Amino acid sequence: MRIEDVLSALGTGVWRWDGATDLVELDAVGAGLIGLAPRPQKVHSAMVRACYDASDYVDMSAAVALAVTEGTPCESCLRVVGRDGRIVRTVAMRTYGVHSAGGWPEEMVGTLHEVPAPPGRATGTGTGTAAVGPVDRRRAREAFLLDAGRALAEADSTQEVLRVAAHLSMPGFSPDxxxxxxxxxxxxxxxxxHGQRPGAETPFLEMPLTTGYPAAVAARTGQAVYLPSPEAYEERFAATWPMVRGFGRCSWAYLPLVVAGRSIGAWMAAFREPVAFTPDERSVLTTVARMLAQALWRAQVHESERELSDGLRHTMLPARRPHIDGMTVTTRYVPTGGGLQVGGDWYDVIDLPSGRTALVIGDVQGHDVRAAGLMGQLRVALRAYAAEGHRPDAVVSRTSRFLAGLTGCARTEDDRFATCVYMEVDPEHGTLDVVRAGHLDPAVRLRDGTVLPRRTAGGLPLGIAPDSDYPTTRITLEPGETLLLCTDGLIETGGHDLDTGWKRLRTVLESGPPDDLEALADAVVGAVHGPASHHTAGPLADRRQDDIALLLLRRSADPPVCEVPLRRGVVTVSQTDPREVGAAREEVRALLHDWTCAEQVDAAVLLVSELTANVLLHTDEDAALSAQLRGMPGGRRRLRVDVRDRGDEMPHLRTPGEMASSGRGLLLVQELSDAWGVDPRGDGKSIWFELYEAPAAPTAG
Structure with a gap:
């Protein structure tokens, strides 16, 4: 015999609640005990809640929440209320739930059986019913309002507020x-x-406030509209009555949603049974409308702040996925658990004029709008200095001076400082030129999994002293090794200090996946931060005290074979001896002695002559020429020529007239080269061009 049959024979019903759908599944006995048709069925929890006395339901919810937290079963007595508001019977409900991270289980199961009414509560008469007096009704409605207020206060999104509103079960006159x-x-x-068939809302999706629809009247005037009967609706709103007649409702209440004296909308409650809208009922509806308006306003403000934060975060973090040849880069940014979802932490990946890549991670003091704003300004300034071609120490020094200049010479209590690590990566040799400004030292995970901090020379945080020096430390990352850069949120989260937080982080790094950098980053963040969910509560929420920025850089275990310069030539053409232009031409011609295309050789010599002569003609500086030929004979080789000078004026393409005697240099470079560019340098500029060797012409057979 099945256990369900045994329980049914004993008059005990069985039920199950699914948290994902908010549906309650009852067997025939359980459905009959709470006043529903005595057959197995699956109904919404709001329908079940409407079957119980509201004050009993509130007490039961509190007891279940405590039992779920403690991992124990819960037993409660609830009075079942009929359609006429009279108490039908008292049932004992035994509940079992599984604890979840959100504080409420994803599923609950339980049993129901009828019991005598506890002392002090309304008891049954000879007919099995008891009248509910004014005191009981008032208590029931007070309990309902407390329950509705709690549910609306906990809703943190518009959809959650709407879900709560749809499931409100008012004692004695619940809308459907x-x-x-x-x-x-x-x-x-x-x-x-809620409660309408799909598509039924189409006529009401968008309407002018001046229309004669009751919701528009309530929103426009700030006055509630109560329509106790279809006749009352048709009499007052004849124009819109044909649109609502098909819904089959008997009574309607339209209440304005008002916040701080301003109408933000309207709430409609429609009833299939007639409602007289007594003063008590109007009081309940008005109170619910006020709570609903406040909850919607809070949710909309929260969503607007979240949208603003997301927009700021997306604009302040790199737009492209970091990529460095021969290396793997993985980054993470996790905002703090509450308030503004973007703060002073940032990371960036910067393409440098030299062809290398710079990585930076930093942290502006504080977690507020000012910190986010300063972070954005610092990021732009640092990018600009790096794009000018300055050395790492000069980039950081200029950025520090920029931050100090934002507040003038005299510092105040509101002035902020920032820390950062800036490094220039040479993927070919695995070297990192690191400059540290008051930030945490990087750490390196060796190929055997051992994690060691890598001590680097450092300077003051940015913005403290404008004239501070920032020494450069060169680190060599061996194949298979991983470098870690992070902000202090990753170390000190959860009440840890730098020592204990570092020990925890090192344990995670050493035990993390050895080959998958993405999985390693997830493991590090997950171990110290936990899942970023708005349902997080308790100790996990307390741990989320600061932003986290993380950057992992791994050199490939088997780095790709890099093109080794086959030939290289360097010539300096001085202002005092223009004849050295000829030496530069001969140097390039010698490099290309076995180049397959003679026309390209002539083009290279012509461009060298043009660029070096332009430096001598338009500046007072010497021209430093560097030529590199990469690749092997017989393959597709590449020639790159850089002509540098210390002048600040940047050349640009012009369209000279027919009789002009100058202005055609860059046009010539553009026409004859395969690639070219003008790059700023920290101490001047560089004009470069590249030629790609064309395949040899076939010989006549």
Whole structure:
């Protein structure tokens, strides 16, 4: 015999609640005990809640929450209320739930059986019913309002507020149709509804506030509209009555949603049974409308802040996925658990004029709008200095001077400082030129999994002293090794200091996946931060005290074979001896003695002559020429020529007239080269061009 049959024979019903769908599944006995048709069925939890006395339901919810937290079963007595508001019976409900991270289980199961009414509560008469007096009704409604207020206060999104509103079960007159309208300019639109068939909201999706629909009247005037009967609706709103007649409702209440004296929308509650809208009922509806308006306003403000934070974060973090040949880069940014979802932490990946890549990670003091703003300014300034071609120490020094200059010479208590690590990566040799400004030292995970901090020389945080020096430390990353850069949020989260936090982090790094850098980054963040969810509560939420920025850089275990310069030539053409232009031409011609295409050789010599002569003609500086030929004979070789000078004026393409005697140099470079460019340098500029060797012409057979 099945256990369900045994329980049924004993008059005990069985039920199951699914947290994902908010549906309650009852067997025939359980459905009959709470006043539903005595057959197996699956109904919404709001329908079950409407079967119980509201104050009993609130007490039961609190007891279940405590039992779930403690991992124990819970037993409660609830009075079942009929459609006429009279108590039908008292049932004992035994509940079992599984604890979850959100504090409420994903599933609950339990049993129901009828019991005598506890002392002090209304007891049954000879007919099995008892009248509910004014005191009981008042207590029930007070309990309902407390329960509704708690649920609406906990809702943190518009959809969650609408879900709560849809499941409100008012004692004695619960609506079976709800709609929430929002005011947008001079229009009213539906933002959520419940109890209507799909598509039924179409006529009400967008309407002018001046229309004669009751919700528009309530939103426009700030006065509630109560319609106790279809006749009352048709009499007052004849124009819109044909649109609502098909819903089959008998009574309607339209209440304005008002926040700080401003109408933000309207709430409709429709009833299939007639409602007289007594003063008590109107009081309950008005109170619910006020709570609903406040909850919607809070949710909209929260969502606007979140959207602003997301937009700021997306614009302040790199737009492209970091990529360095021969290396793997992985980054993470995790905002703190509450408030503004972007703060002073940042990381960046910068392409340098030299062809190398710079990585930077930093942290502006504080976690507020000012910190986020300063972070954005610092990021732009640092990018600009790096793009000018300065050395790492000069980039950081200039950035520090920039931050100090934002607040003038005299520092105040509101002035902020920032820390950062800036490094220039040479993937060919695995070297990192690191400059540290008051930030945490990097750490290196060796190929055997051992994690060691890599001590680097450092300077003051940015913005403290404008004239500070920032020494450069060169680190060599061996094949298979991983470098870690992070902000202090990764170390000190969860009440740890730098020592204990570092020990925890090192344990995670050493035990993390050895080959998958993405998985290693997830493991590091997950171990110290936990899942970033708005349901997080308790100790996990307390641990989320600061932003986390993380950057991992791994040199490939088997680095790709790099092109080794086959030939190289360097010539300096001085202002005092222009004849050295000829030496530069001969140097390049000698490098290309076995080049397959003679026309390209002539083009290279012509461009060298043009660029070096332009430096002598338009500046007072010497021209430093560097030529590199990469590749092997017989393959597709590449010639790169750089002509550098210390002048600040940047050349640009012009369109000279027919009789002009100058202005054609860059046009010539553009026409004859395969690639070219003008790059700023920290101490001047560089004009470069590249030629790619064409295949040899076939010989006549």
């Amino acid at each position: 149709g709800l709609a929430v309208f929002g005011v947008h300019g001079d229009h009213l639109s539906v933002i959520g509804h």
